[in-house]
Amino acid sequence: MATYKKRGFKPKNKAEEDQIEQMESTTAEVFQTLDESASKTEAWVQKNQNYILGVIGAIAVGVLAYLGYHQFIQKPKEATAANELFYPQQYFDQALSNETAKDSLFSLALNGAEGKFGFLDIIEEYKGTKAANLAQYSAGMTYLNLQQYDEAIAHLENFSSDDAILGAMAKGGIGDAFTQLNQPEDALDYYEKAIAHDNNGFTTPRFLRKAGIMALNLGQKEKALGFFERIKEEYPETQDGVGIDALIGLAKN
Incomplete structure (x- = not known):
């Protein structure tokens, strides 16, 4: 049974007195060890605080940079790319229903005209956007209709969608x-x-x-x-x- 020392407590015999002294000694050693560990930790922190603050700062900067990139660069880029995609997609749709002029319309869809981007421009200029991914699909289907099969395969393989x-x-x-x-x-x-x-x-x-x-x-x-x-x-x-x-x-x- 564990023995603890109450206020005014006196040991009944020598064995009990030795047990109490041993517990007090052990407790003192534990607290001393804790104090030493705390001191070493404090010393390590003080010694390396510049490094620690640098790591924390780098993480914070990384998070802020990601949020800033997504909000101020990627989102506007996505919107611009989607607007650009509308123009060549119109030519592509017209080509599917116009047998006579389909080759020229497909060419306009691929390469653009009058300062407007075609599918190939969007793929190059807006890499990483959803519009560029869709442009890969449309370019692949355009080349398929133009009977340029190697190019069709290349673009369709670069298209990725769960749709x-x-x-x-x-x-x-x-x-x-x-x-x-x-x-x-x-x-x-x-x-x-x-x-x-x-x-x-x-x-x-x-x-x-x-x-x-x-x-x-x-x-x-x-x-x-x-x-x-x-x-x-x-x-x-x-x-x-x-x-x-x-x-x-x-x-x-």
Whole structure:
């Protein structure tokens, strides 16, 4: 049992007296050690206070710089880039609906005109912005329509998005480019990536059908059958579901 010393307390015997003295000695040693540690800590702080203050200052400056950059540089840059993107995007949209002048309109979308930026300018001048990322997608699709497939692949690979439609369309666009370059294995790989990106009624049946046809061309009938049967089961009412039974028959035979 622990023994403690009350005011006016007297030990009953020699053993109890020795125990009390030992506890008092131990307590004194503990407090002395604490005092010495505190003194050493204070001395270390005093000796290194310039370094400590420098580190704290550097962290504070870093935080303030980040907040300032985001607020006063990045946000205005994003807004400006988004405004610049509007101009070439108009030419791109017009080209999709104007068969006669589509090549010239696609060229304007890429390179700009009348002092306005095209997709390529935005990619270069506004790196790191959302608008520059979208410009990569649009530039890739523009090159795909212009049948410049290597350039299309390069830009679409630089595009990154979690968006269900755009992300799948970019991967499928790379697949289309590889198809035109007569690289069927690469094409099939990217069609499968487009399918895996998101499950929806617009892009999924589209690239299931393309993947199935590509697999058929590669002699992979079992894989092709899986793609076609999924269209029949999940997307029979879509445009890509039209004639799917005939494709299933080809894959089975």
